[in-house]
Amino acid sequence: MIQILILTIVHINGLQMEDKVSYLPPFNMSDQNFSIFSGYLSITNNNQSFHYVFVQSQLNNLDINVPLVLWLNGGPGCSSMIGFLQEIGPFVFMNEDDESLQFNEYSWNRVAHLLFLESPSGVGFSHNPLNITFNDQQTADDNLKIIQEFYSSYPEYQKNPLWLAGESYGGAYIPLLAEKIKKFNDLEVAVINLKGMMIGNGVTNLTHLPISQLIYQKEHQLLPPTFDITGCEKNVTSEECENINYDAWKITKRINPYDIYGYCYYEENEMEDELQWIQQMKQFMMIHNNNIVNVTNHDLGVPCVQIDNIQNYLNDVKIKRYLHVDENIEWFMCTKQQNKQFKYVSDPPIVMKVLQELLDFNIYTILLYNGDADSVVPWIDTLRSLQKLNVSITEEWRPYYVKNNQLGGYTQGYLNKLRFVTVRGAGHMVPQNDRITAFYLFNQTLNEETF
Template sequence: MKDFNFSIFSGYLSITDSNQSFHYVFVQSQLNNKDNSVPLVLWLNGGPGCSSMIGFLQEIGPFVFLNDDDESLSYNEQSWNRVAHLLFLESPSGVGFSHNPLNITFNDSQTADHNLKVLQEFYSNYPEYQKNPLWLAGESYAGAYIPLLAQKIKKFNDLEVAVINLQGMMIGNGITNLTHLPISQLVYQKQHQLLPPNFDISACEKNVTSEDCKDVNSNAWRITKRINPYDIYGYCYYEEKEVEDEQEWLSEMKQFMLIHDDNIIQVTNHELGVPCVQIDNIQNYLNDIQIKTYLHVDESIQWFMCSRYHNKQFKYVSDPPLVMKVLQEVINYDLYTILLYNGDADSVVPWLDTLQTLQTLNLSITEEWRPYYVKNNQLGGYTQGYSNKLRFVTVRGAGHMVPQNERIGAFYLLNQTLFGQAF
């Protein structure tokens, strides 16, 4: 049995002015835990409404379910705690084991405010990590969470009451420009031969919110319904009720693929489950009474991967123009190292959508598109450098959850980014 030189802490961090309690898991680094130069990575999964315990138990934590059908945890040789402390936060409240007693309807700005308060509470409980370099990391809707939290931290630091040592951020398959995303999804599907060559997407290119575009998307989903949208070369688990009521299923897919009628997306209660994704092992593990005791969480809470599908109290309103505005502002600070990375087998947030976002932001290219190589000189993907300390990277063969599909490649991205090493 391997001896481990790190500890794992779990419990609640509270916001006293609203009675919300946020479940967190803190994993010490395998490096010297008394060294203030060891990075601290705050990890957020997306949704909105999906639990960061997925990141902990399936992606970057030290003990994970390596395969979808594993019944027990295995040591993760590519755990990110090899080089950093890891703080997993179930946010907003109402997600996972976190409490939302006031039945709050969340939005992007409010969630960032809460995440900042929770981070301050973490430092109050663990003051020895206050000076460590902080990195914000996550995937999917964390593409909104992270820039807004970075902005809040910058404004907090400007008050000079205390300083949070934010150094940068890493966003995987991040949702940033929801206005363009539906078009990117269709283009990606056509480029990868998931749709017929003559499949017409011009209605969406003209007006993404039109009724004709909605029909295009519905037809595309009918054609691709047995393809895992998060990993087009991966396995698709599905429910028979998808077939029983196709209209209900299409309505659910509209939410999953984040198609919207205007600039605001409202996420409410859903029952279908995440398309093609099977996480029974994690769900059974986290709902075991003994595990809940170990984690110091409320035993009465039933854990689900994404609260928006099971918790009628969880409601979220997204504001895409705000996210783009803040992302531009954070980049313009020119203070933080920013890595935007995409698994190239993801059709939910395709790599070309992130590239479109970068083009919208009018950044200067400082390093032309080129390949990079990982273990045994294998092609890891492609990268392009931009002004203001920003880099874009694709990860070959990875889906929406890069650290799950390509553990070696994801750890390479982390290591090179945290320590300023060349790709």
């Protein structure tokens, strides 16, 4: 028994050392008080392998009370390397035009360990060799297995409090994963120490998202006062509603839907093909029929978003070697069909059902936050979802303050450890648009302190 234990420890330490990142240009990791690990975690029964980046906390690495945060970007089909290199990681491209990484003063690893996962497989540097068509339940099952694989490789973190965090379609990924963890804990001897979840601008109920987008656009004068949206108010999945959305996109096509006060990057030739623009917006604004969303590829790109700096950085062969990833994979922010097949079928009604179950358990802290300058998943859509849940308001809307007592936004409290927060002036990616407020919300939630 002792011999087996020793061999296991040697194997585990070998895995960690193999994935340890020595250099992330322009930063030499020997100069930092924390380590970064990057490589692959695999699910052996179907040959999927998932790229992960693990960032140790700047706090005491041996303290089991330091939280571990799993971060998932959305899409479906978009890479969590965006969260790592643009939002909450220790080294980020501060601005969309930056050519070099900079130290992030408000990195979430100041107070927690961070685990970034490129999921589902087929996203980013992850491998999907069997050309699997994913759905919400399959993704949650795979993510649970990957968490278990992470603990097998890094057992010293298994007792640390676990938090699930992410944004956008993470609003589906995260609750379903939390439900899987709860069921796993009920059945298994080994328990995953899940404490809560934080979801930014999360897709939770696609059945009313298109009408929420239109209402938001009208309220913010992105559409003229005479623009008629009654067809969508009557039936959000009707052909009439789809035509209304098309007309709205023609008007707003040079407004960044993810940050309505931000800059819209575009190529003139992209704008000339109106049909292509409409197809692009339909996919990224999550318009659907019969409550099903089919994502087959992201060939048309992400509207108004410029990520050339991250894409060039991650596709540099030297960077790939530093990150221990497959050099033959071309990295994209959101998976492109010419890079690899990626197929995903969403099942929107299931998310609200699971959210209700998680609230009924009353054991997890849940923070839902929305940048109020996002028109893709506007804050009013998250509020509509909350109004459909069976949960009582315990604290009416009130302001909270950050940054030298400046208004950060508004918050409302609910029973069963649920809180909703808006972030003033931030778009779809709150930790990128407002790093100070995002870190404040994160830290206060981890410590169960009021805003």
